[in-house]
Each structure stands twice: as C-alpha cells, then as structure tokens.
Amino acid sequence: MTGPTITIKDVAALAGVSPATASRVLSGNPATSPQSRQKVAAAVTELDFHPNAQARALRSTRTNVIGLLVSDVRNPFFADLAHAAEQAALAEGLVTLLGNANESIPQQDRYLDTFISQRVDGVIAAPQGEGSSSLRALLERDIPTVFVDRTVDGIDVPSVTTDSDSGIRRAVEHLAGQGHQRIGYIAGPQTTSTGRERLRSFSRAVREFGLSSDPALTYFGDFQSASGSAGAEHLLALPQPPTAILAADSPMAVGALATLNRRGLRIGRDMALVAFDDIEWFSLLDPPLTVISHDVEAMGRIAVGLLLDVIDGHRPESVVLPSKLIIRASSGTPDPTLGQP
Numbered sequence: 001m002t003g004p005t006i007t008i009k010d011v012a013a014l015a016g017v018s019p020a021t022a023s024r025v026l027s028g029n030p031a032t033s034p035q036s037r038q039k040v041a042a043a044v045t046e047l048d049f050h051p052n053a054q055a056r057a058l059r060s061t062r063t064n065v066i067g068l069l070v071s072d073v074r075n076p077f078f079a080d081l082a083h084a085a086e087q088a089a090l091a092e093g094l095v096t097l098l099g100n101a102n103e104s105i106p107q108q109d110r111y112l113d114t115f116i117s118q119r120v121d122g123v124i125a126a127p128q129g130e131g132s133s134s135l136r137a138l139l140e141r142d143i144p145t146v147f148v149d150r151t152v153d154g155i156d157v158p159s160v161t162t163d164s165d166s167g168i169r170r171a172v173e174h175l176a177g178q179g180h181q182r183i184g185y186i187a188g189p190q191t192t193s194t195g196r197e198r199l200r201s202f203s204r205a206v207r208e209f210g211l212s213s214d215p216a217l218t219y220f221g222d223f224q225s226a227s228g229s230a231g232a233e234h235l236l237a238l239p240q241p242p243t244a245i246l247a248a249d250s251p252m253a254v255g256a257l258a259t260l261n262r263r264g265l266r267i268g269r270d271m272a273l274v275a276f277d278d279i280e281w282f283s284l285l286d287p288p289l290t291v292i293s294h295d296v297e298a299m300g301r302i303a304v305g306l307l308l309d310v311i312d313g314h315r316p317e318s319v320v321l322p323s324k325l326i327i328r329a330s331s332g333t334p335d336p337t338l339g340q341p
Contacts, residue, residue: 006049014047015039020142024313064094066307067115069108069125071150072224073100075251076279077296078126081148084300085124092308094121101128103189103223109134116141122307126150129191144310148303151193158310160302160319164194164276165201167292167323168246171274172205174290174327175244180272182212184242186231186252188223195223198248198276217242221252228255236263244272244331250279253289268332278326287329294323 012022017036025032025040043049068085070078086096097120099111105128112134115123122144127135131152138145139155147159175183185202188195199218206213219234221227228247232255235242247253253275260271267273268287275282278293302319309316 006047008049010047011040011043011049014043018142020144024315026313062121063119065097065118065120066094066304067097067099067111067118067120067123067125069099069101069111069115069123069127071101071126071128072103072251073098075223075249077250077277078149080279080296081126081300084297085148085304086300088301088304092304094304101126103128105129105132108132112138116143122146122311124148124303124307127152127155131155144307146303146307146310148299149194153193158306158316158318160299160306160321161193162294162299162321162323164198164292164323165204167276167294167325168198168201169205169208170325171246171290171292171331172202172209172211174325175246175272175274175331176209176211178244178272178332180211180242180244182214182217182240182242182244184231184235184245185218186221186228186235186245186247186256187218188221188248188252190220192223195248202246221248223249223251225251225255225258228252228257229259230255232256232259236265242271244274246274246276248276250275250277250282253277253282257285257289267330272331274331283328285330287332290328290331291326292323293326294321 008022009019012019015022016039021032021036022040025037066089068082070082072078082098089096097115097118101108101111108128109132116138123138124146126149127147145157147157149161151159151161172183183206187199190196216238219231221231228251231252232245235245245256247256253273256273257267260267265271274290276292278291282289282291299321306316
C-alpha cells in the first residue's frame with residue numbers, strides 16, 4: 001500500500017482504535033492513552049501513512065452540520081441560546097439541526113439518535129438527567145460533543161456553564177437586607193446539574209445570612225411554568241408563608257407570577273419575586289422583575305468554539321461564566337401583615 005491510497009480509517013483499523021482516536025493521536029492531542037499512541041504510530045509506519053492524506057480524508061467526510069439539543073425550546077433562555085449558537089455556527093460555515101428535549105429523556109434520545117444517523121460533525125447538548133443510552137452511544141462513537149448550561153456526572157466532555165452561586169448568594173443577601181426572613185425557593189429538578197447546584201447555592205446562602213431554613217419553603221419544580229405556579233400555591237398555603245420567592249429559572253418565575261396575580265398579590269409590595277435568568281420583557285413588567293442574569297449569547301458562541309476545537313482533535317478547557325444580580329422593583333421590603341392572622 002502507498003501513501004495516497006491510505007486513509008485514517010485504515011490506520012485506525014490496523015491500530016485497533018476508532019478513527020476519532022487515531023485523529024487525536026495524529027494531531028498531537030494529549031487526551032490519548034500511551035497504548036493508543038503506540039498502536040497508531042506503528043500503524044502509520046507500517047502503512048506509510050502521511051498526515052496530509054489524513055487531512056484530506058477528514059475534510060472529505062465532514063457534513064458541515066452540527067446537532068444542537070436544548071432542554072425546552074419554549075424557555076426564552078434556551079431560545080436565545082439556540083439563536084446564539086446557530087448564528088455562531090453559520091459564521092463558521094456550519095448549519096444546525098435543532099432538537100427540543102422538552103425536559104424529557106426519551107425525547108432527548110430520539111434527537112440524539114437522529115443526530116447519530118445523520119452523521120453530524122458534532123453535537124452541542126444541554127443534557128437531560130444523569131445520562132442515557134443514546135448520550136453514551138454518541139460518545140462511544142467518538143462524535144465530538146460539548147455540553148452547554150448543564151453537565152452529567154461521570155461524563156468528561158468540554159462544557160460551558162454558569163457559576164450560579166455568585167448570583168444566588170447576592171440575591172439572598174439582597175432579600176435579607178430588605179428584611180425578608182422567610183424566602184420561598186422554587187427549585188429545578190434534582191436530576192439536572194443546574195437544579196442541584198442552584199439548590200445547594202440557595203441553601204448555603206440562607207444559612208450564611210441566618211434566614212429560615214424551614215424545608216417547607218422549598219418546592220421542587222421541573223423548570224416549566226406549571227410547576228412554578230404550583231410552587232407558588234404551595235408556598236402561599238403554608239401556615240407562615242414566605243415574604244419573598246426565588247424561582248430557579250424564568251418559566252417557573254412566570255408561573256409563580258401568574259399565581260400571585262390570580263391571588264391579587266402585588267410583587268414588590270405583598271410578595272418579593274426574583275427569577276434566575278433574565279428575559280427581555282421582565283424589565284417591562286410593572287414593577288420590573290429582579291433577576292439573576294448571565295450572558296446567554298456568550299454561552300452559545302463559546303459552545304460553538306469549543307465544539308470546533310473538539311472536531312479539530314483538540315481538548316479545550318471547560319468555561320464557567322459568571323452570574324450577576326440585577327435589582328429591580330419586584331424585590332422590595334416585605335409587608336409586615338403578610339401571613340398574619
């Protein structure tokens with residue numbers, strides 16, 4: 001066999017590794033085992049394989065299509081994330097297949113299976129739950145993958161996420177400074193990394209500022225608006241209801257707001273309300289909503305950059321973006337008569 005007739009698949013087959021592993025070895029990526037490097041080097045020598053031929057073969061097999069899986073396309077945060085990633089990918093000559101998991105593992109897996117069958121060049125995913133057979137199949141096939149907003153314990157791929165702790169701590173500090181002692185928290189599902197991390201941050205902040213740690217003040221939602229509405233109903237029905245509510249994402253905040261409106265309660269006066277995630281119209285409410293904000297446009301853009309690095313055989317470092325509190329009129333001083341007989 002001679003150099004021009006050899007492809008990276010031939011090298012991988014002789015070495016007993018996947019084509020993606022062979023590509024990483026030949027690109028000098030340190031995220032490969034010594035055994036793989038030794039096997040690939042031996043195969044390259046035996047086949048008289050040349051790197052320029054490898055590059056041509058890689059280019060010829062690319063589809064210039066990536067898969068983007070978001071958790072809920074109705075959530076304005078994920079809609080903005082999808083737009084940012086799609087625009088960044090388009091600028092790099094890539095088109096995007098969009099999948100909506102709808103906060104459901106089975107629906108997520110249908111899209112991941114489709115991404116695999118369509119031979120996308122890579123996948124950006126906000127993963128559901130603790131991992132699934134389809135997610136692991138994606139990784140076992142060495143399809144370049146980047147996580148966005150969420151991660152999965154035990155799966156080591158590059159990711160771009162948010163440091164929720166700083167924003168939540170500032171929110172609890174702000175509410176404590178306004179005189180609130182009982183803060184209701186509408187948490188996200190604990191099967192997601194963001195749900196767990198934000199609850200831990202809230203619990204730490206409540207202890208730090210000496211506020212009530214009554215477990216009844218936490219309601220477990222699912223990052224969708226109906227659970228925000230149910231959470232607010234639960235909190236208002238407590239013998240001693242909270243004077244402030246913090247919702248762990250924007251759809252649950254919208255649901256909580258709907259319940260408060262139905263009850264005739266005024267945010268910022270009868271009940272303080274804070275949302276994690278900012279969406280454009282939150283600032284247009286009367287009164288405008290206090291939020292914990294982070295840069296969704298940067299998240300989408302960075303996720304595409306990380307994926308391109310992985311596609312090129314590199315192992316980029318994960319990125320954690322900051323969060324910040326934006327104080328508006330919805331987080332005012334508590335009404336001392338609320339909850340009193």
